Amino acid sequence: MLLGSFPRFRTYSRVGTYGRVAGEALLLRTASGDDLQRFEEAVKARTGARFALCMPQARVGIYLAIKALIQPGRKVILSPYTIYDVVNMVICAGGVPLFADVDRETCNVDPRAVLDLLDGQTGAVFVTHLHGLAMDLEELAAACRARNVPLIEDAAQAFGARVRGRWAGTIGDAGIYSFGLYKNINAFYGGMVVTPRQDLRDRLAREMAQAPIQPLWPLLRKVGYGLFTEALTWPPVFRTTAFHVFRQAYLHDIEWLNRRVREENNPQAKQQLPAYYLRRMRPVQARLALQGLDRVEPDFQTRLGFARLYHQGLSDIGDLILPPFREDGSHVYIQYPAQCADRKALVKHMMRRGCDVAVQHMRNCADLDCFAAYRRECPNARDTARQVFILPTYAKYRQRDVERNIDAIRSFFKR
Numbered sequence: 001m002l003l004g005s006f007p008r009f010r011t012y013s014r015v016g017t018y019g020r021v022a023g024e025a026l027l028l029r030t031a032s033g034d035d036l037q038r039f040e041e042a043v044k045a046r047t048g049a050r051f052a053l054c055m056p057q058a059r060v061g062i063y064l065a066i067k068a069l070i071q072p073g074r075k076v077i078l079s080p081y082t083i084y085d086v087v088n089m090v091i092c093a094g095g096v097p098l099f100a101d102v103d104r105e106t107c108n109v110d111p112r113a114v115l116d117l118l119d120g121q122t123g124a125v126f127v128t129h130l131h132g133l134a135m136d137l138e139e140l141a142a143a144c145r146a147r148n149v150p151l152i153e154d155a156a157q158a159f160g161a162r163v164r165g166r167w168a169g170t171i172g173d174a175g176i177y178s179f180g181l182y183k184n185i186n187a188f189y190g191g192m193v194v195t196p197r198q199d200l201r202d203r204l205a206r207e208m209a210q211a212p213i214q215p216l217w218p219l220l221r222k223v224g225y226g227l228f229t230e231a232l233t234w235p236p237v238f239r240t241t242a243f244h245v246f247r248q249a250y251l252h253d254i255e256w257l258n259r260r261v262r263e264e265n266n267p268q269a270k271q272q273l274p275a276y277y278l279r280r281m282r283p284v285q286a287r288l289a290l291q292g293l294d295r296v297e298p299d300f301q302t303r304l305g306f307a308r309l310y311h312q313g314l315s316d317i318g319d320l321i322l323p324p325f326r327e328d329g330s331h332v333y334i335q336y337p338a339q340c341a342d343r344k345a346l347v348k349h350m351m352r353r354g355c356d357v358a359v360q361h362m363r364n365c366a367d368l369d370c371f372a373a374y375r376r377e378c379p380n381a382r383d384t385a386r387q388v389f390i391l392p393t394y395a396k397y398r399q400r401d402v403e404r405n406i407d408a409i410r411s412f413f414k415r
């Protein structure tokens with residue numbers, strides 16, 4: 001029988017993560033300790049940020065930062081190729097999303113497209129460092145400063161990336177990190193805002209002080225879901241069993257099953273922040289995140305090695321668009337996003353050969369019906385959203401499976 005590759009995704013949780021949560025929950029200790037402050041201090045020390053504040057989720061940090069930095073009704077220029085709930089945060093914060101097209105190679109917003117849209121109505125520029133490929137913001141930051149327009153960085157996927165020695169997230173007026181289940185530090189929920197601005201820090205600290213603490217049960221449910229994910233993606237189980245289920249589902253377009261492994265299924269617009277978003281992080285989460293900090297650099301080195309192999313193995317294939325390969329620390333390759341005009345046929349071909357890969361689930365938000373009021377022609381984002389598939393790079397992945405993916409892709413184009 002065909003043995004599947006390692007799964008497309010595994011969490012960055014560590015040995016002891018689940019035991020720690022269970023133990024603290026049993027001893028009623030999940031809410032005690034000053035570890036939020038310790039985590040904030042640790043992130044400040046590492047990133048060079050002046051201020052850092054824990055958030056219940058990155059998106060809440062995005063919402064609070066935009067709300068604090070713009071006048072209601074002002075335009076917020078951003079990439080349409082992102083998680084739709086990020087666009088919701090702009091709307092909930094009183095901003096009017098103005099989509100700027102992306103760059104095909106990096107999948108990040110094109111700085112020239114942003115500069116073209118900057119005008120007297122601009123409330124903020126919001127950039128996303130997608131897939132861990134941090135943007136060089138020097139020119140854009142200077143243009144924003146010259147016009148007194150705040151620059152906000154979504155570094156949810158780029159914790160650890162440095163551009164010219166400065167951490168992604170610390171270049172603009174505010175930077176946002178995520179410590180959700182799918183990120184390179186997993187606290188099951190969680191995020192952080194870093195900022196050089198005292199006024200912003202004080203305002204966010206006031207908002208957070210008024211918020212109730214993240215309740216235990218929803219958190220434990222998320223941890224339970226994490227444990228389930230862990231079991232399903234544990235290689236001995238995955239390669240012999242789960243892979244074959246997902247493979248059949250994908251090869252035969254069994255939609256109800258495909259939906260289960262896809263996020264972003266039903267994009268919906270929000271006008272108001274759901275009340276349960278505004279919570280303080282629970283100290284047990286900060287303890288998990290603190291443990292994850294020391295792995296950020298070695299895990300990045302592992303991913304960089306995988307990205308190098310993909311780059312070397314695929315860059316001569318003219319029908320693929322690959323991300324730039326940079327070894328200067330600016331690209332931390334949380335994933336390796338490649339693009340192919342017929343990605344569905346390619347992914348099916350890879351699945352048939354035992355590779356577990358997936359198409360990128362994110363949409364071009366400038367085309368979504370739920371954001372029709374903000375629709376804008378962004379042809380690059382449209383093509384990107386149709387063509388990106390994700391090659392795994394996570395730190396527990398194996399070189400052998402990177403090579404298997406490369407072979408499968410090469411055989412697809414040789415047919």
Ligand SMILES: *Cc1c(COP(=O)(O)O)cnc(C)c1O
Nearest residue numbers: 057058059156157178180190191
């Ligand atoms: C994960 C992610 C977010 C949201 O993070 P949460 O902590 O889940 O709110 C925002 N932007 C990007 C690019 C992300 O990948």
